[in-house]
Amino acid sequence: MQISDQYYDETMEENFSVSILFNEGEALEGYISSYGFAALIYNIKSEDYILFDTGNDANILIHNLKEAGVNASDIKKIVISHDHQEHSGGLNGIYNKNPNIEIYVPIENQVKFNRKYPLAQVYGVEGVLEIEGNMYISGQLGNYLKEQSMLLKTEYGKRILLVGCCHPGLYDIFNAFNCTGKIKAIIGGLHDARSFTCLESVDFIGACHCTRNKDILEIRYPEKFHKIKVGENFLF
Ligand SMILES: [Zn+2]
Ligand SMILES: [Zn+2]
Structure with missing residues (x-):
């Protein structure tokens, strides 16, 4: 896969690469942009390889995955932030090619995903869980x-936070990981x-993705704000 050095700490060896596979707006050459989020x-x-969300469409997801040089069968685990179409709609594209996959969903969605993906190992998550070394999910957050x-x-x-839509609110998400003040990068939708x-x-x-106040963020944090394009890759 192509690895760029847009966010690179030269003094340290990087541990993770994060590629944007689904987002509305601009896309790098060869990639398709569409509503939703997947990284x-x-x-x-x-x-x-671990997939965080799957966008709204299996064909676009598979296309962009191929463009990144990765096969559906290379993916070991999928984390679904929440059961909205633009985050979970592309999952069947991976499942059809890789049915034994591990799928991590908020606990209230476990039964539904079990029914929909019977050959997969579906985990409904309630609290913070380390899904593999140094990779954590918050488990289900939010009231509504x-x-x-x-x-x-x-x-x-360095701590990097990936978010779907931020429906539970930024503050509760930071709190869930007990990480206020320590997170150095955030990627995903911040909704409103x-x-x-x-x-x-x-x-x-x-x-x-769904961040409504991108303009405000860009004005408030011109050096920190990055306009995400589909196909971009970041090293941490
Ligand atoms: Zn969304
Ligand atoms: Zn949503």
Whole structure:
């Protein structure tokens, strides 16, 4: 896969590569952009591919995955942030080619995903869980719209947060990982978040997908805000 060096700490060896496979807006050449979110994480140490969300369409997901040089059968685990079509709609594209896959969903969605993907190992998650070394998911958060987020921790202590739509609110998500002030990068949809105090200590803001206040973020944090394009790849 192509690896760029847009967010690269030269003094340390990187642990994770995060590729954007689904987002509306701009796309790099060869990639298709569409409504929704999906990010492919490559754990450089374990050589595992983990998919965070799947976008709204299986064909587009598979196309972009191929463009990144990865096969559906290479993916070991899928984390679904929440059961909205634009986050879970592409899952069947991976499942059809790789039915024994591990799928991690908020606990309230476990029964539904079990029925829909009977050959997969579906885990309904309630609280923080380390799905493999230094890769954590929050488990189900939120009172009304339930959602989970993902946190990557590098060996040199940098924490990277991946979010679907942020329905439970940024503050509760940061709190779930007990990480306020320690998260250095955030990538994903922030929906209609208006209070950005938790982002003060973050030095890479890849707010995309459903983020309504991108303009405000861009003006407030011109050096930190990054306009995400489908196909982009970040190393941490
Ligand atoms: Zn969304
Ligand atoms: Zn949503």
